[in-house]
Amino acid sequence: MAALALGVMACGGPPPETSSPATGNGGESGGVDTDLSGSAADPERWPRDFVAGPGTGPALYLNDDPRSPAIGYITEGVHFRIGGLPQNERIPVRIRGALKVRAWMSVSRLALRVQQRGKIGGTEVYVGPGDYVRFVSPDAEEGLARVEAMPRFSYDAMGAAATGVYPFDRLSHEAPPADAEAPASGTTMRTPANTEVAIYSSPDEVITTLPALDPGVRLEVLRDRGEWKGVRAGVGPYIVGYVNVDLVEPGELEEPPTPPTSEDVPLRLQNQQQNPLWRLPAGTRVRFDDETIGILDEDGYGREMNRYESTGEVDMFVAANDEVALRGMVRIDDLQPIEGEGDAAAE
Structure with a gap:
């Protein structure tokens, strides 16, 4: 009877999650990188503690069968422990909280928090304390994790995911210390409003195109070489590179959105009244x-x-x-x- 009752969670369920994905798609999606060849398959090299990265839609499933139904939602930042390695882009988890849960989670939500600023090796993505990265696997090189991050050009505009390596000792499921050093400051500017701007790693190599936003993408100018300016673009995670357009004053800077919370009835139960x-x-x-x-x-x-x-x-x-x-x-x-x-x- 339960299988008939649950069926598809989209029917009569809570509204879709509203947070923007920062570590991949919120629910499951094809092509999530979960290669477990070589040393990545050694469970001793995997952390046990993680947090749920930002995302949309249900993330908890009955088992690892791709056809098994979704059974639940989890909020960004909630701590959980894994009970094994990924299978079919899902991983067994245990959530210890007011509602104890035993389920399988989409690996797209398997995240850690950055503790110390730095550039993700093999990419042009830069992260600061508190940024989320999706954990892919241990790297072949001891002490490094393979991670994925999406640059945030604004609090609701994301770039393409990039996968590289980052030191394990700069990652944790916990919030970073209050005195963690923020990314270096420069001169805050913006790209022109409603204008796409290419960002380069060298004069003839484009990393990506910054989207046409209004106001434009926030930039921290770290080097000014006349026509070319070395910048850190976005609100974190960032893209670092060079632009060669005239920039504009930043105007009022956006504040990070505050996630909605409830004092009594949980938000996900407040619909279907x-x-x-x-x-x-x-x-x-x-x-x-x-x-x-x-x-x-x-x-x-x-x-x-x-x-x-x-x-x-x-x-x-x-x-x-x-x-x-x-x-x-x-x-x-x-x-x-x-x-x-x-x-x-x-x-």
Whole structure:
């Protein structure tokens, strides 16, 4: 019954995630680099602790089968531990929080935070403390990680992903220290509004084209050689290179967006208000078929999607906070009414 109830999460589920992807596509996508040949296949060289990188859509799945259903969402920055190596672009994870989860996650969300600024080896991407990089695998060279990053030209305009190497000791699942050194400052400027601008590694080699934005792409001018200016482009991660156009004053600088949060009912459960909302006590199990995919470690909420009196179960989205939400089956006996929700629950 659960498999029929869950089917496709896009039907009647939470709205799509709204954060812009910074480490690859939020859900699964073809062609994610997960080569595990040679030393990359040595589990001893893999970190155990990661965070969820920015992304959109569901990221948690029942198992590693590409046909298995999506079962949940995870918010950027949530800590988790892996339980093995990737298979079919998914990796087994354990999330320890108010809602404990055991699932498979899309490798596109497997991220670490930069602790110390630097350039990603083999690319023209520069990262600063707090930037996310997608972890690909250990590099063949000891002490290096293969990582992927997308330059951010604004807080909602991304460049193409670049894969290179970065020292393991400059990466962590934790936030960087408060005194971590920021990228070097220069003169802040912008590209002309609504104008594409090529950025070069040398006078005859284009790295990429900065998009036509209004206002233009923020640049930090680090070297001024007359016609050519050495710049760090974007808001982090960055592209570093040279431009040869007239730049303009920056005007007002954008502030990083503040992710929305909720004080009571988790954000992912605030839609579908025509469906009953229930309180769920700590210890409630969320199941898919005969498998437990989550256990509430503290009281949480569930948004009812379908009810099966014959089996004594309800198909619902379950969350305790804004970190994680699962869709699965919960026992009807676990449902507790909420004041003001009685009319909806009775319908």
